[in-house]
Amino acid sequence: MTARHTILGGKVHLYKRPDARFWQCSTTVGGVRFRDSTKKDELSQAEDAAEEWYLELRSKFKRGELGELKQVNKEKTFREVAELFLREFKALTEGHRSPIYVGGHERRVKKHLNPFMGDKPISQITSGLVQEYRVHRVEQCKAAGGKAPARNTIHQEIVVIRQVLKTALRHQWIAGLPDLSEPYRLNTKVSHRAWFSPEEYRALYTETQAMAKKPPHRRYAREYAQLHDFILFMANTGLRPDEAARLEYRDVSVVDDDRSGETILVIECRGKRGYGPCKSTANAVPIFRRLQKRNQPQPTDRIFPSLQRDLFNRILEKLKLKYDREGRPRTFYSLRHTYISFRLLEGANVLQIAWNCRTSVDMIEKYYAAHIKTRLDASAINVRSGATTESGKPGVIAANDNAEEGEELAA
CATH class of the missing domain: 1.10.150 (DNA polymerase; domain 1)
Known part of the structure; x- marks a missing residue:
């Protein structure tokens, strides 16, 4: 419990917190509250120091022409x-x-x-x-x-x-930092990012493809085509929206990859994490060439000078895809999440995905890999010592097709 004491008829208050070494003093001068440390751990010495501090503080104020007190030294707000x-x-x-x-x-x-x-x-x-x-x-x-x-x-x-x-x-205006940690903090549920499943992604690009071919408003035909290509480009490169917005034609090269034997895009990304390279899937190449043909750009032109967020959201609302089943809203960022999830579904190496997406393995494992069911190996999970399958393979529980209806098998 904080110890308290007053001097000078209650003008100066002394207090000492349980975990503090020195007595603190406080007073009000000219309607302004002041606090300071006496630098003394004995009450008698703290009283003398506080009295001197108060008198010195009063001397630092002078009267103005209208008789008002003028502050010359006060604590920073x-x-x-x-x-x-x-x-x-x-x-x-x-x-x-x-x-x-x-x-x-x-x-x-x-x-x-x-x-x-x-x-x-x-x-x-x-x-x-x-x-x-x-x-x-x-x-x-x-x-x-x-x-x-x-x-x-x-x-x-x-x-x-x-x-x-x-x-x-x-600046030595305070002696230390208070504890700002959150009390009563509960363990928060780790949830995956809002992405498009293969079926949802197919429904999305089918709708935007139809709009690009037969735009509802001829005046905005180019915008419909750009949005369709943007969706496909993002889902095949894994770029962040801000990286895509900064991307110029000179940042993209079409190359033949020796290891995969495919023609891909090599992209120089600049965004949240500074500079970083990115290699696309082969599906991104025809999209990029289509953008070149449509826009006839200069090397320094941006590939996506404007992002059609409103149109994208209207399409999601129309397809009832704006929110996933947990109520998380889908945005342009969801296309990056979709790319990462698709690569994991295909069995890609997590470290390589992290490098290509300019993020960490921990982020991939925590927010993406946890919900990819294809990463679970049933034969490695359902292992029982001494059990054999019908084929004679040891260590794996075999389903008993001859079990009577309603009969429970021992685990």
Whole structure:
């Protein structure tokens, strides 16, 4: 329990937290709250230090012409430190972080963090206050739209709070970082990415192919054709949408692969992970040549200068494919997930897929491979010591076709 004490007729408060070494002191001068450490662990010494600190603080204020007190030294607020953090972050990460990512931090500070804690002294941003913020965000979103914010949304906002506090720590405005870990955290279910099964993918490209051949609106015939080729291109290369948006014709080469004996595309990707090579399937080659023939491009022209997201979503809604069975929405990113899942279904090497998609094996195993049923070998799973199949092969449980109806076989 926190120990508390007052001096100077209650003008100065002394308190000591259970896990702290020194006594802390706080007071209000000119309507502004101030806090500091006495650097003393004995109460009598802390009282003397706090009294000197209070008198020195009063001396740092002077009267104005209208008799109002003027502040000359006060603790930094969260708003001031957040402004400094954003200025540092934008300047020091230029060229390394996406402007969209930097803009996301600015938006979180201005829209959510400053209205809640912007005026609080930076030393008052404690674990308890951050927990109050989590509760506030959930209640706020439920009141506005009836649904709590996603766990990742809150996580990104806590990341910004931590970065602001680290900025204050670097400038020695706080003595340490509070614990910002999430309490009551439950083990979250690992779910696979929203992708298109082979049947769903066939329904999608059949619909876009029909629209490309007979566009519902002749004025937008080129857009229908571009979207159809974009879907096929993405599902045969595994590119991220931002990589596809940056892709220029000079980044793609048609080559004969010695190992597979097929003609494929070798792509120089630039996106989320910087530069990385990608090798497509053979099915991507006629799509690329069709794009070249249609657009008659210069080498520096972008292959997909605009992404038809609205048209794509309307087609998904029409085919009732916008959401998978778990309710996750499908987007352009789902085409990348489809590529990875298809390669796993075909038995491709996980490490090679990870390299080709510029991601990690852990990501592949965690979010994609877990739901691919063809990766399960029944003969390796249903092993029993001493059991034999009808063919005489040892170690595998054999189905008993002669079992009586309703009779249960021993495992």
